[in-house]
Amino acid sequence: MVRRYDLVMFDLDGTLADSLGFFIRTHNLLSAKYHFQPIQPHEVELLRQRSPREIMDHLGLPRWKLPFVARDFVRLMRLHGQQVCMFAGVERVLRDLHAHGLQLAVVSSNSVENCLRILGEDLCRLMSCIDGGASLFGKRTRILRVMKKLSIQPGQAIYVGDQLTDADAARAASVAFGAVCWGYGAPQALAQTSPEVTFETVDALRLLACNTQPDAHVH
Incomplete structure (x- = not known):
């Protein structure tokens, strides 16, 4: 009910x-800066099945880096948010x-x-x-x-x-x-x-x- x-x-x-498309593009951009794996097109549906912690493990993104990545994500959305x-x-x-x-x-x-x-x-x-x-x-x-x-x-x-x-x-x-x-x-x-x-x-x-x-x- x-x-x-x-x-x-x-x-x-x-x-x-x-914003999923923007997220993937920004993630891949930041992956080079923070040294974790980019998301490949064939991985998208697989990663949608997983929790954020599992996604971070899969992509080699340690939790201590997350605040820095999140900060840059928010900044880039502020600059390029017309895409969302x-x-x-x-x-x-x-x-x-x-x-x-x-x-x-x-x-x-x-x-x-x-x-x-x-x-x-x-x-x-x-x-x-x-x-x-x-x-x-x-x-x-x-x-x-x-x-x-x-x-x-x-x-x-x-x-x-x-x-x-x-x-x-x-x-x-x-x-x-x-x-x-x-x-x-x-x-x-x-x-x-x-x-x-x-x-x-x-x-x-x-x-x-x-x-x-x-x-x-x-x-």
Whole structure:
């Protein structure tokens, strides 16, 4: 059953923003600087099945380098972010959810500046909170911070994302997890996290404004 939540928190990259291509190009650019393996075209679907930690191990990227790589990624997106836009239909869905009285928020490992630019001024006005700059493995704290700021209890909130770390963060914060099928993580891998709901299309997100839906796997 898809239930109605008072607060819907979204990841940005791979969930609202179509940034996988930019991520791969930037990863390969930074691989030379930080001495880890680039992503080959034939590896993309394989890596979508794996967790970020497994991907880092596969590519020879030690965890201590991650903050430096992430910093450069955010900087390059700030400089070349016009290459990244939202998935088709996201703007319409966000407007619909807001019109139905849901509080909306973004919790991202990307910077607040990049979140604001990608969303645009009009959609930013729909957001009750935009919290960016979380580490890849540090979204739990940001989710809790957003809920505290908005006076929302965990049972009233859902975090919608596209990676296994998003599911981990939602569980650690005791909120529901909604998995999307169009992002960085493969649907088969996300299914192993037992999300409360799986969204197969962007348009299916509008069902968050409904009270119930017969199937938790929505199209």
